[in-house]
Amino acid sequence: MSPRTRADRGRPGHKSPAKTAAGEWGCPTCGERHPSSFDTCWKCGTGRNGDPAGPDWAERVSSNHLDEPPSTLAPIGFTADGEPVFAVAGYTQDGKAVLADKILRVAPSSTRTNSWAVAAFVCAFLIAPLAIPLGHIARSEIQATGEQGDGLAITALILGYLWTGFLIVFVVAILRG
Known part of the structure; x- marks a missing residue:
């Protein structure tokens, strides 16, 4: 840990770097997680080592080869000019389409079973x-x-509705004699 990070630790508003998976790093300023291939936070511009954003931070972020598709991703087709076409994988919060070749990491799906589903069953x-x-x-x-x-x-749900229906029919039959 650098002396600068130790000095900042008690400062109000200072955030500790986020815990990250292997091959990732957390921004010491905002906590955003980044792949190890990036050396600058794309959210706030802080460097991996905690250096504050400089006037060139936007250029440093864009110089991380975001325009090059990963070699493992296959296009879904090609244009008449021979350029690859990638599927739209989703949309950003402001509504911009994100192509599959631009995704750096995918949110992991949970392997946990929902407790309410077990209780319902x-x-x-x-x-x-x-x-x-x-x-x-x-x-x-x-x-x-x-x-x-x-x-x-x-x-x-299916069993609940069926058994409840049978229960209602049974109670009505008993009450009618």
Whole structure:
């Protein structure tokens, strides 16, 4: 750790570098994570070693070969001029399209199973009416977080509705005599 970082540690507003995966580094100013091929934070311009953004920071960020597609990504087609065409992988917050060749890292999908989906599935066999709201809660959480368990939630909803329907028919039949 450099003396400068130690001195900044207690300063108000100073952020520690983010914990990163292998091959990544965290910006000591804003905490943004970057691949090891970058030496400047693309968000605030701070250098990997904590140097503040200088007047040339935009040039330093753009000089990291963002215009060169990774060699492992295959285009989906070619133009009449022979230029490769890449699929649109998504959109930025301001609505700009991001092509597949520009993605540096993909957000990992969760391998965790949603707890609400498990609870809904169990309730489908024990307390069927309770499986219905739990299944809907699980599905909305799964869509928001990317967790596993959508199949469990759907199964719980189907069983919950079926068992609840049978229960209603059974109670009505008993009450009618």
